[in-house]
Amino acid sequence: MVVEDDAETRDYLARGLGEAGFAVTAFAEPRAAMLDLAAHSYDAIVLDRMMPGMDGIDVLKLMRGAQITTPVIMLTARSAIDDRVAGLEAGADDYLVKPFALSELVARLKTIARRPAMAEPEADLTLGDIRLDRLKREATRAGELLDLSPLEFKLLEFMLQNPGTVVTKTMLLEKVWGYRFDPKTSLVQTHMSRLRAKVDKPFEHEMIRTVRGSGYVIDAP
Amino acid sequence: MRRSVVRSTTFARVLRAFGIFVLIALGVLWALTLLWRANLASTEWQLLEAEVAWIEADITENGIEDFLDAYAGDERIWEDDFLYEPLEEGSFIYAFRDEEDELLAGYGDLYPTDLKAGAELFHPEIDVPIRGVKFGYDGGYAVTARFEPDERSDILAFAQFGTFALFLIGLPLALFVGYFLSRDVLRRIEVISATTAAIAEGDMARRAPETGQNDEFDRLAGGINHMLGALAQLNANIEAVSVGVAHDLKTPLANIGGRLELMERDAGDPAALQGHIEAAQDYLDELLRIFEALLRLGEVESGRRKAAFAPLDLSEIVANMGEAYAPVFEDAQKSLEVSVAPGVALDGDRELLEQMLSNLLENALEHSRDAAQVQLTLSASALTIGDDGPGIPPAHHSRIFERFYRADSSRTNPGSGLGLALVKSIADLHAMTITLDTRAKGAVFSIALPPSQG
Numbered sequence: 001m002v003v004e005d006d007a008e009t010r011d012y013l014a015r016g017l018g019e020a021g022f023a024v025t026a027f028a029e030p031r032a033a034m035l036d037l038a039a040h041s042y043d044a045i046v047l048d049r050m051m052p053g054m055d056g057i058d059v060l061k062l063m064r065g066a067q068i069t070t071p072v073i074m075l076t077a078r079s080a081i082d083d084r085v086a087g088l089e090a091g092a093d094d095y096l097v098k099p100f101a102l103s104e105l106v107a108r109l110k111t112i113a114r115r116p117a118m119a120e121p122e123a124d125l126t127l128g129d130i131r132l133d134r135l136k137r138e139a140t141r142a143g144e145l146l147d148l149s150p151l152e153f154k155l156l157e158f159m160l161q162n163p164g165t166v167v168t169k170t171m172l173l174e175k176v177w178g179y180r181f182d183p184k185t186s187l188v189q190t191h192m193s194r195l196r197a198k199v200d201k202p203f204e205h206e207m208i209r210t211v212r213g214s215g216y217v218i219d220a221p
Numbered sequence: 222m223r224r225s226v227v228r229s230t231t232f233a234r235v236l237r238a239f240g241i242f243v244l245i246a247l248g249v250l251w252a253l254t255l256l257w258r259a260n261l262a263s264t265e266w267q268l269l270e271a272e273v274a275w276i277e278a279d280i281t282e283n284g285i286e287d288f289l290d291a292y293a294g295d296e297r298i299w300e301d302d303f304l305y306e307p308l309e310e311g312s313f314i315y316a317f318r319d320e321e322d323e324l325l326a327g328y329g330d331l332y333p334t335d336l337k338a339g340a341e342l343f344h345p346e347i348d349v350p351i352r353g354v355k356f357g358y359d360g361g362y363a364v365t366a367r368f369e370p371d372e373r374s375d376i377l378a379f380a381q382f383g384t385f386a387l388f389l390i391g392l393p394l395a396l397f398v399g400y401f402l403s404r405d406v407l408r409r410i411e412v413i414s415a416t417t418a419a420i421a422e423g424d425m426a427r428r429a430p431e432t433g434q435n436d437e438f439d440r441l442a443g444g445i446n447h448m449l450g451a452l453a454q455l456n457a458n459i460e461a462v463s464v465g466v467a468h469d470l471k472t473p474l475a476n477i478g479g480r481l482e483l484m485e486r487d488a489g490d491p492a493a494l495q496g497h498i499e500a501a502q503d504y505l506d507e508l509l510r511i512f513e514a515l516l517r518l519g520e521v522e523s524g525r526r527k528a529a530f531a532p533l534d535l536s537e538i539v540a541n542m543g544e545a546y547a548p549v550f551e552d553a554q555k556s557l558e559v560s561v562a563p564g565v566a567l568d569g570d571r572e573l574l575e576q577m578l579s580n581l582l583e584n585a586l587e588h589s590r591d592a593a594q595v596q597l598t599l600s601a602s603a604l605t606i607g608d609d610g611p612g613i614p615p616a617h618h619s620r621i622f623e624r625f626y627r628a629d630s631s632r633t634n635p636g637s638g639l640g641l642a643l644v645k646s647i648a649d650l651h652a653m654t655i656t657l658d659t660r661a662k663g664a665v666f667s668i669a670l671p672p673s674q675g
Contacts, residue, residue: 085529099509151544177545181517181576182510184583184640190549213499 002026003033003059004048004075013046016102022109030059037063042070044113046105049076049087057090064091071112073105103168103214110165125160128207128220130199132160141203151176152195159208159218168215192216231406235399243387254380261373265352272313273356273365280358289317289326297326304328304347308368314351319361331364409438413445425453458624465625465638469511473504480504514639517576518624521646526570533574535565535670539599542578546586554592557582561599567670569651577647580640581606581666588664607658607665618657 002017004010005028014026025042027033030051045063049056056074063072074092076083084095093112096105125132129142132153139146139156148156154176159167169188173179177187192208200206205221226232280288289297299314307314315327330343333355341348353366409432416429428449429442480501487493520526543559550557585595589608598605613621620626622645625638644666648655652671657664 149544177541179575179579180572181579182513183579184510185546185549185586186552187545187549190552191545194548213502 001033001036001042001044001070002046003030003051003056004028004046005051006048009048012102013105017046017106017109020102020106022106030054030056034059034062034066037068037070038066044109045070045072046109047072047074047092049074049083057086060087060090060092073108073112075100101168101214103166103211104170107166107168107171107215111162111167111171125157127160127163127218128205130156130160130207132157139199141199144202146198148195148198151191152198155191155195156199159216163218163220166211166215166217171215226400226403226407229403229407232399232403235402236395239391239395239399243391246387247384250380250383254376257376258373261370261376262352265367265370269313269352269354269365269367273354276363276365277356277358285317285325285358285360293317293326298324299328301344304342304344308347308349311367311370313365313367314353315363315365317361317363325361327363331366333362333364336364336366413438413442416442417445420449425449425456462624466511466515469625469638470508473507476504477501511639514643518639518643518646521573521643521650524650526573527650529570530568531571533567533569533571535567535569535574535604536561536563536599538571538574539565539578539597539604542575542582543597546579546582550586550595553586555586555589555595556593557595557597559597562601565599565601565670567651573647573650577644580644584640584644585664593663602670604668604670605658605665607661607667608663610663612662613657613664615659618659621657622655 002010002013002024004013004026007028010026010028014024017024025036025040027036031054033045047056047059051059056076060072060074063070071093072091073094073096074087075096075098076087077098087095094108096108123134125134130139131141132139134157137150137153139148139153155172158172158176170182172188172192173181173183196206196208200208207221208216208218211217276288279291283291304314306312314331316329316331317325317327319325328342331351331353334340335342335351336353336355339350341350347368349368351366351368353364355362355364357363413429416427419427428446431439431442431446433439480497484494484497484501487497540559540561543557543561547557547559582595582597585593585606585608588610589595590610593608593610595606595608617626622641624642626642645655648668654669656667656669658667
């Protein structure tokens with residue numbers, strides 16, 4: 001479900017997300033969207049923050065108050081930190097600042113629509129022959145211990161939590177480093193290439209792929 | 222000018238002060254007068270009572286006839302002219318009467334009815350009030366009185382004159398002083414008003430004159446001039462920024478335009494189209510990055526984010542940042558040496574501090590020589606980041622924190638020229654002082670941490 005008052009953005013989102021394989025229902029009006037939510041269930045909601053007559057935060061609070069736990073990504077034109085905090089406190093699962101690349105939204109939608117909110121973290125993550133022991137902070141591939149730095153471990157951990165979906169550079173910066181700005185340098189690429197040198201290079205199959213213009217994806221071989 | 226003087230605050234205040242002064246003076250004057258008069262009156266009564274007391278005692282002992290024989294002599298009845306003597310000498314006047322109101326001795330026109338306050342004798346020439354008492358004796362009654370002494374009326378006259386003089390002399394004096402005082406004050410204010418009016422009309426170079434007396438007007442003029450200087454500086458800054466923005470936005474926009482043209486030309490060649498689209502997207506990203514940096518700068522400089530300050534472990538932030546960037550430096554064939562003193566805490570905005578560090582590190586990465594060694598050091602009092610290269614030429618020292626300023630004037634290096642400006646405004650927001658260490662060999666930025674709170 002997409003709730004966005006601006007017609008151009010709404011069409012762009014509906015088309016783009018449709019092409020990315022989502023079934024999209026778009027609403028211009030938060031009230032109509034709320035009514036529809038009572039009848040249908042959705043995998044995820046893209047909610048604009050600033051809409052005439054109603055603040056996206058209030059819409060979200062109403063939803064959460066009505067026990068609608070569908071994952072929500074908030075869109076906003078403003079990057080002020082208190083805005084983001086307010087959004088996350090109201091129950092948004094993610095927050096995206098306009099302008100953004102469609103691939104960014106697609107990647108984020110896939111990760112939040114995939115797992116139910118508040119999922120219990122598992123102790124072990126496995127994908128193909130990669131095995132990640134989160135308690136011991138150890139990763140192995142095909143039984144071989146991988147010599148990862150703590151950052152590389154976190155990077156791999158995040159990738160393994162979202163197998164098969166594209167994770168973008170910005171997502172990695174936010175979730176792995178906790179950085180909310182866009183470094184000019186190839187911070188993510190550097191660490192990713194080091195991780196790939198350790199995880200993929202010595203082995204027969206490459207599991208981490210670069211998706212040009214979007215980000216990275218990890219897949220079982 | 223005259224009208225504005227009369228309507229000025231100073232004038233009104235001088236008059237008000239004068240009014241208060243007059244009221245107080247009058248109050249004091251009349252209070253003293255009344256006190257003095259009351260004091261005199263009580264002395265008078267005592268004299269009268271003493272006189273009456275001995276007369277009564279004598280009459281009781283010897284009888285009225287013997288008393289009068291002894292003291293009144295032959296001329297018992299006083300003529301009008303007799304009164305001048307007691308009037309001058311302050312002695313007593315009497316009227317002794319028998320039970321039939323027949324005058325036995327003394328002054329015939331002195332009656333008990335005259336004894337109310339301020340009464341005068343029925344006398345053609347003497348109009349001085351008297352004070353007296355009536356007392357009875359066996360076979361009649363008597364009245365003993367005395368003229369009010371001159372002093373009493375003198376005091377009253379003085380008080381009345383004082384009141385009159387206060388108004389007659391004081392009021393013109395107040396108007397006079399008020400006028401000239403106001404005129405002087407107004408003259409100096411008008412000069413400052415004229416300056417601000419001229420500036421409002423666009424003469425930005427005007428400044429309020431200062432007399433050098435260092436009085437309140439000089440301080441006002443100085444304050445205004447200081448403010449104007451700061452505004453002019455700000456204005457110049459905004460102008461520079463506008464030019465910078467225009468220049469920096471023009472290039473990517475022109476490039477996008479160029480790519481659009483190429484797309485039109487290569488419409489039939491999908492591979493070439495793809496290339497143009499990607500290039501155009503890169504230019505757009507560059508534009509957005511500049512806007513983002515500008516918005517950030519605006520947000521930081523507005524000071525709004527100060528509300529979200531929280532206690533932070535700066536050591537941890539710096540160490541993490543160093544860890545994140547070390548491989549990036551390695552890939553560029555440079556090295557990053559990080560040394561962090563543990564437990565350095567401060568109140569701040571984590572996101573902004575991370576951005577500041579990142580900008581500094583990226584600045585070092587871009588501008589250091591090949592194979593440079595960059596050092597990131599956090600001590601309890603300062604954060605320094607520097608390289609071992611040739612340093613920044615002195616010509617650029619004073620300007621490197623300005624927006625859109627680039628030491629590399631060819632503008633060939635990537636970067637918006639906003640990175641260090643943002644670093645400086647973030648440092649300012651956190652009450653840190655950032656300096657370029659000119660004594661050091663390489664380019665060394667030193668950020669003095671604020672003295673720890675509490």
